[in-house]
Amino acid sequence: MIKKKTPQERRIILKNADKPAYSNKLACYLKNDGYSMLKKAFKMKPEEIGEEVLKSGVRGRGGAGFPAGMKWKFLDRKSGKPIYLICNADESEPGTFKDRQIMHKDPHQLIEGMMIAAYAIQAKQAFIYIRAEFFEGARILEEAIAEAKSKKFCGDKILGSSYSCDLVVHRGAGAYICGEETGLIESLEGKRPNPRIKPPYFPAVLGLYQCPTIVNNVETLCNVKHILEMGGEEFSKIGKPNNTGTRIWCVSGQVQKPGYYEFECGALTMGEMIYDVCGGLLPGRTLKAIIPGGSSSKILRADERFTGKLKDGTEFDWGIDDIPLDFDGPASVGSMSGSGGIIVMDDTVDMVEAMANINAFYAHESCGQCTPCREGSLWMKKITTRMCDGEARKEDADLLLSVANQIEGRTICAFGEAASWPTQSFIAKFRDEFEEKALNGNTKPPLQLI
Amino acid sequence: MELSEETLSRIEDLIPKYPEKRSAALMVIHLVQDELGAISDDACSWIAEKLEIEPINIKELITFYPMLRETPWGKKHVRVCRTLPCALRGSYGTCKVLEEKLGVKEGHVREDGEFSIEFMECLADCGEGPVVMVGEETFENIEGKNAEKFADLLIQEKLNTSKDFVSYENSLVTQSPVSKTTKKK
Numbered sequence: 001m002i003k004k005k006t007p008q009e010r011r012i013i014l015k016n017a018d019k020p021a022y023s024n025k026l027a028c029y030l031k032n033d034g035y036s037m038l039k040k041a042f043k044m045k046p047e048e049i050g051e052e053v054l055k056s057g058v059r060g061r062g063g064a065g066f067p068a069g070m071k072w073k074f075l076d077r078k079s080g081k082p083i084y085l086i087c088n089a090d091e092s093e094p095g096t097f098k099d100r101q102i103m104h105k106d107p108h109q110l111i112e113g114m115m116i117a118a119y120a121i122q123a124k125q126a127f128i129y130i131r132a133e134f135f136e137g138a139r140i141l142e143e144a145i146a147e148a149k150s151k152k153f154c155g156d157k158i159l160g161s162s163y164s165c166d167l168v169v170h171r172g173a174g175a176y177i178c179g180e181e182t183g184l185i186e187s188l189e190g191k192r193p194n195p196r197i198k199p200p201y202f203p204a205v206l207g208l209y210q211c212p213t214i215v216n217n218v219e220t221l222c223n224v225k226h227i228l229e230m231g232g233e234e235f236s237k238i239g240k241p242n243n244t245g246t247r248i249w250c251v252s253g254q255v256q257k258p259g260y261y262e263f264e265c266g267a268l269t270m271g272e273m274i275y276d277v278c279g280g281l282l283p284g285r286t287l288k289a290i291i292p293g294g295s296s297s298k299i300l301r302a303d304e305r306f307t308g309k310l311k312d313g314t315e316f317d318w319g320i321d322d323i324p325l326d327f328d329g330p331a332s333v334g335s336m337s338g339s340g341g342i343i344v345m346d347d348t349v350d351m352v353e354a355m356a357n358i359n360a361f362y363a364h365e366s367c368g369q370c371t372p373c374r375e376g377s378l379w380m381k382k383i384t385t386r387m388c389d390g391e392a393r394k395e396d397a398d399l400l401l402s403v404a405n406q407i408e409g410r411t412i413c414a415f416g417e418a419a420s421w422p423t424q425s426f427i428a429k430f431r432d433e434f435e436e437k438a439l440n441g442n443t444k445p446p447l448q449l450i
Numbered sequence: 451m452e453l454s455e456e457t458l459s460r461i462e463d464l465i466p467k468y469p470e471k472r473s474a475a476l477m478v479i480h481l482v483q484d485e486l487g488a489i490s491d492d493a494c495s496w497i498a499e500k501l502e503i504e505p506i507n508i509k510e511l512i513t514f515y516p517m518l519r520e521t522p523w524g525k526k527h528v529r530v531c532r533t534l535p536c537a538l539r540g541s542y543g544t545c546k547v548l549e550e551k552l553g554v555k556e557g558h559v560r561e562d563g564e565f566s567i568e569f570m571e572c573l574a575d576c577g578e579g580p581v582v583m584v585g586e587e588t589f590e591n592i593e594g595k596n597a598e599k600f601a602d603l604l605i606q607e608k609l610n611t612s613k614d615f616v617s618y619e620n621s622l623v624t625q626s627p628v629s630k631t632t633k634k635k
Contacts, residue, residue: 173515190475
């Protein structure tokens with residue numbers, strides 16, 4: 001029998017983070033060639049850097065997967081108003097824990113990426129918006145920024161040039177909606193983080209203080225440094241067309257070795273990730289379902305067949321194990337790779353309980369600005385919780401679906417979709433379990449999830 | 451309302467970092483809450499005056515953001531992640547054990563003010579669930595039997611000296627040869 005080769009990680013962003021002698025101090029970063037790309041950037045024209053980022057094809061790592069170079073292109077440079085750069089470090093999508101590793105273990109990589117980006121867009125000031133639960137992360141960043149300032153890598157007259165850009169760490173206070181870029185901006189202005197309506201409030205035009213603003217994820221900004229190092233063209237050869245670079249996949253739930261793994265986009269399939277990289281399922285269990293890109297993405301059933309056509313016209317016929325791990329793979333089977341958070345569920349999971357758990361999250365996190373989302377997310381929580389309390393009704397599956405369908409597309413921000421996609425997909429894929437709850441009442445599930 | 455010299459000077463340093471004073475609101479609230487445990491009406495008014503806005507502009511933040519408080523948590527505040535990835539590893543069981551051992555229900559403060567427990571939404575450490583935070587430190591893989599031992603050590607105030615439960619933050623330091631200088635105070 002030929003033993004299949006385990007796919008090998010290719011670490012670019014996390015190249016140094018887990019090396020035994022590596023620390024988050026400036027001296028260590030400098031020893032590893034740190035800030036050399038910032039020096040290179042300052043010898044270039046700002047717009048040349050933007051061109052490289054565009055050429056690289058790098059897509060945002062926060063969840064939406066929008067090309068970062070394009071985002072930068074949208075920046076309104078003619079308004080005469082100051083330009084701001086914000087790093088979205090609010091990492092809160094359930095199942096995602098990659099930015100944590102970068103900020104705690106390699107903060108200077110983020111600062112270097114940010115200062116290159118700030119110079120490229122000619123930002124007047126830059127902010128890192130970090131979730132408040134990362135107490136130590138915020139302290140590490142503050143200290144790293146102080147170190148970088150003392151050596152002129154950020155702050156006043158960077159590298160002795162005429163360009164200055166102050167970098168400020170700003171802590172949130174436990175609200176998921178602050179990860180939505182316009183909600184984040186409201187929060188940074190000292191207000192409740194109610195997202196703004198687009199149009200007209202595209203951050204690149206009317207962002208922080210109604211000034212042009214770029215909001216990028218931690219991993220995306222780190223990539224800027226590597227794009228400069230390789231050149232946009234070379235970078236675009238990593239991974240696959242339209243899916244360039246590496247991604248840090250976060251695997252959680254019921255596998256032997258949950259964790260974060262950096263691979264070239266498309267270098268492995270879901271099956272290779274679960275069985276070869278993560279050591280497979282827990283003893284004696286079988287796979288039931290996978291949520292491929294954070295809890296907002298649509299759930300995939302283990303015994304489903306996925307057929308269709310890829311963008312390039314090739315037809316596919318996949319089982320869950322065959323789905324390629326890149327941006328387009330999970331999207332082509334009706335879900336998304338989102339923030340890269342893969343949540344694995346085995347046969348011990350009661351799907352109504354799992355649904356109730358997710359619905360409790362969205363009911364807690366809705367900002368309350370739009371009626372369909374504020375009311376609907378709470379109703380969905382109440383219905384699924386009631387079902388788990390032995391009060392399930394025959395019509396519940398349809399009722400849930402009807403509520404979810406009335407949220408989607410009727411809200412200011414994408415939270416409405418994030419809250420309704422789980423319910424829509426759970427009902428579509430596991431309707432039998434929802435109906436069985438009504439028929440057989442509550443059979444105590446082996447694992448409590450709500 | 452009384453604030454220490456240190457907090458006052460940190461607030462003074464903080465405000466000019468922002469192009470508009472109001473932007474400093476969350477950060478100032480954090481500093482005040484770190485010292486006083488909660489934001490009273492007096493504190494609201496004081497912060498508002500400092501930032502040249504109305505007290506309601508602070509109150510609306512305190513009543514929105516989950517981590518801002520109108521009444522303080524216990525001396526040792528225990529946060530348990532309840533979101534799906536941690537729940538799949540048993541965090542509901544972990545919370546039950548902690549409730550029983552610490553003698554306080556989730557969402558409440560024990561009568562003597564010693565402990566409080568709070569169910570949190572995703573703490574972004576899902577690979578090592580169930581995740582529990584005590585104060586500002588994150589502890590990983592606290593499930594089943596582990597949870598009982600964890601609670602015992604917490605009660606005996608031996609958690610920080612135990613080799614069985616090294617917090618995420620402390621393991622960062624032991625991995626690398628640098629001293630832990632980032633800790634405040």
